[in-house]
Amino acid sequence: MTITEVSEKFDLTQDTLRYYERIGLIPHVNRNKSGIRDYTEEDCKWVEFIKCMRNAGLPIEALIEYVALFQQGDETIGSRKELLTEQRKQLIRRMEDMQKTLERLNYKIESYEQSVVKKEKELKRAED
Amino acid sequence: MTITEVSEKFDLTQDTLRYYERIGLIPHVNRNKSGIRDYTEEDCKWVEFIKCMRNAGLPIEALIEYVALFQQGDETIGSRKELLTEQRKQLIRRMEDMQKTLERLNYKIESYEQSVVKKEKELKRAED
DNA sequence: GCTTGACCTGGTGTTAACTCCAGATGATAG
DNA sequence: CTATCATCTGGAGTTAACACCAGGTCAAGC
Structure with missing residues (x-):
């Protein structure tokens, strides 16, 4: 190619x-x-x-x-496995962090949802 | 502070x-x-x-x-919610990508596991 | 009243990870 | 044969996200 x-x-x-x-x-x-x-x-x-x-x-x-x-060939199989294992560990950590952030975003968005609803209600009342 | x-x-x-x-x-x-x-x-x-x-x-x-x-105040509540929703979407996409990578790493590490075992067996045979 | 130390601002320096460029080369179309 | 085109190499330029620095201010301890 x-x-x-x-x-x-x-x-x-x-x-x-x-x-x-x-x-x-x-x-x-x-x-x-x-x-x-x-x-x-x-x-x-x-x-x-x-x-x-x-x-x-x-x-x-x-x-x-x-x-x-x-x-460097087969001699390094052990080292490679170790390296990947370490990187996997860090990847998992990052994913956990992101999961927490995601939950936080979910919560925040939900709060906004309610604010919007409340705001709409206010507007409606204002129309009356 | x-x-x-x-x-x-x-x-x-x-x-x-x-x-x-x-x-x-x-x-x-x-x-x-x-x-x-x-x-x-x-x-x-x-x-x-x-x-x-x-x-x-x-x-x-x-x-x-x-x-x-x-x-800018309450006027922007709708925009803020949209913004966060978009960012959440992208966050989820990244997490999915990472999940795939994680599975791939798992597979690779497992393969190495077996290579190591195989290598050890060869060494053992060589000792005999 | 002088030194010390935390903090200020505006501006320059650094690093990672590309990205772009100039000048050369080899293959291909007309 | 010549022009075009994809590709090459070595090196310079770019951008984001800080990090560092010089010169100055101000409050506190001695």
Whole structure:
């Protein structure tokens, strides 16, 4: 796949794709004989995986380390599992925070609901 | 309350508190006769509210608008409710994304679990 | 009355995560 | 053969969200 195709497929700019590769957020993509990137199926999976993880707020740092570990082979399976477990922990924490915020928003919106109703009633009375 | 106390209470730097006030992320805080900020109970509630919302990833822009609407009085109750409802929608969307990512992490970690076990077995065989 | 320390304002500095650009190159269409 | 076009690389520019700083004020302790 060309970079244009990957860019469209995952809705990331070409610059972002090149940037991700440069900083090691995805493994190095092979080039064809004239130096142009040719994304394999696996490259695409990496892109998609990274996009998903970034979307959920996992820190770039941790993901770079994960990719680096991956490239060092099977010796690092333990470390990778640890890394992901730690990130999962933090993800859960963030989700809990968001859950609390959500409940708070729900409450606030409900209060506004009642204010609006009250306001409408006042207006109605004013009409009488 | 002094800015130092508020800063410590909510774990935000004084610079951040002043910054938030400057850009309208919290309403203007009154100063005493010598120009020093004196946070009321309500000011504190705003700080805490904003911190909570920012923590959950609500965009600063939206919060600034919310504060501005609030300061315009009861006329804006409807708009405020709409604004919060929209932000809630987006918050829910983010949480759903994160939920998917979480499940993916769970799956990946589980796979690693098995890899580790397999690896240990190989080592054991090698010992024999 | 002088020093100290918390606080002020306005403005500059920093960092992360892209984003844009210039100049070069190789393939392709006419 | 030439012009166009997608792509390349290395490096500079941008934006958000603070963080830091200089120079000044004011109240309090000694």
